[in-house]
Amino acid sequence: MDKYKILGRIANIYADGGNILEYLRDIEGHDHNSIEDIMISYDFQAGSYNSAYKKTPDKFNSPHEAMAEIMNGCLPENGYTLCEAGVGEGTSFFPLIPYLRKKPAIACGFDISWSRILEAMRFGNEFTGLEGMSRQLVVGDMFEAPFADNSFDIVYTSHAMEPNGGKEAQMLAELYRITSKYLFLFEPIYELASEEVQKRMIHHGYVRGLKRQAEALGYSVVRYEILRCFVSDLNPTGVLVIEKGGTTEWQGLCDPLSKKRMTEYDDCYFCKDSMLSYPKIGGIPCLSRQNAVLTTKFETQKV
Numbered sequence: 001m002d003k004y005k006i007l008g009r010i011a012n013i014y015a016d017g018g019n020i021l022e023y024l025r026d027i028e029g030h031d032h033n034s035i036e037d038i039m040i041s042y043d044f045q046a047g048s049y050n051s052a053y054k055k056t057p058d059k060f061n062s063p064h065e066a067m068a069e070i071m072n073g074c075l076p077e078n079g080y081t082l083c084e085a086g087v088g089e090g091t092s093f094f095p096l097i098p099y100l101r102k103k104p105a106i107a108c109g110f111d112i113s114w115s116r117i118l119e120a121m122r123f124g125n126e127f128t129g130l131e132g133m134s135r136q137l138v139v140g141d142m143f144e145a146p147f148a149d150n151s152f153d154i155v156y157t158s159h160a161m162e163p164n165g166g167k168e169a170q171m172l173a174e175l176y177r178i179t180s181k182y183l184f185l186f187e188p189i190y191e192l193a194s195e196e197v198q199k200r201m202i203h204h205g206y207v208r209g210l211k212r213q214a215e216a217l218g219y220s221v222v223r224y225e226i227l228r229c230f231v232s233d234l235n236p237t238g239v240l241v242i243e244k245g246g247t248t249e250w251q252g253l254c255d256p257l258s259k260k261r262m263t264e265y266d267d268c269y270f271c272k273d274s275m276l277s278y279p280k281i282g283g284i285p286c287l288s289r290q291n292a293v294l295t296t297k298f299e300t301q302k303v
């Protein structure tokens with residue numbers, strides 16, 4: 001099924017209050033969500049988190065405080081690099097930073113949905129107190145992150161691995177790859193959930209077995225529990241912390257496929273090694289496989 005040919009129908013389903021992911025899963029008879037379905041579903045929802053946060057900031061900030069309490073003991077002393085994978089509209093990313101005992105020097109967020117990154121940029125523009133921190137928000141996929149190995153001291157997720165059930169090991173490996181010191185997963189944990197929550201997680205195709213799969217990959221899980229406070233009782237936030245203990249090597253944005261450095265131009269990024277270019281739309285770098293353009297003659301073009 002070519003989902004891009006039924007976007008009008010999907011828009012109507014969303015306007016009528018329907019669940020897009022459920023609809024897309026059902027028409028293909030799948031029990032897991034594809035990355036394309038996740039992208040379509042979240043892109044249509046763009047703006048909803050931003051307005052929900054503005055209505056009840058305290059409801060969202062209490063979990064941020066609880067997340068920061070866990071992260072604070074692991075933050076490096078000197079200027080560090082931080083990344084939120086599946087950053088969405090930035091409604092965790094920006095409000096979390098003031099709770100951290102030290103601001104990162106460089107903070108990046110990426111998400112599969114362009115419209116949500118746009119919302120995140122808008123949301124971030126309204127935040128004060130983040131001066132001196134370099135920030136970068138881009139379109140990117142958690143299975144092929146646009147960063148080199150060990151780019152970030154700290155990588156974290158907040159309910160972003162959640163809909164990618166069935167592909168836990170690949171996602172863990174990719175997030176671990178870009179992490180140098182600690183990977184914090186603030187995700188629903190099936191094994192620690194009630195029967196009611198477990199049923200819901202199965203129904204929605206959520207991740208399961210994160211700890212088992214992380215340990216099978218040889219990772220050191222140093223914390224595993226339910227967060228002391230979360231937004232919804234139907235979807236409690238768990239905490240899984242993986243320690244890597246490596247050295248950080250920040251190299252900037254990279255080609256998500258070759259993981260090699262890119263050169264920035266006004267309208268795109270070009271990777272000399274892979275010969276692939278990636279567009280910027282509305283100033284947002286679009287760095288997922290779907291956005292790659294083969295440009296073997298890039299350097300011969302006359303501008």
Ligand SMILES: C[S@@+](CC[C@H](N)C(=O)[O-])C[C@H]1O[C@@H](n2cnc3c(N)ncnc32)[C@H](O)[C@@H]1O
Nearest residue numbers: 042086087088092111112113141142158159160
């Ligand atoms: C429940 S929202 C959470 C957003 C944000 N982390 C927060 O706490 O507000 C899940 C987000 O993860 C993103 N996401 C899910 N799977 C992804 C993937 N494979 N790569 C990148 N982003 C992904 C979705 O687009 C969505 O914005």
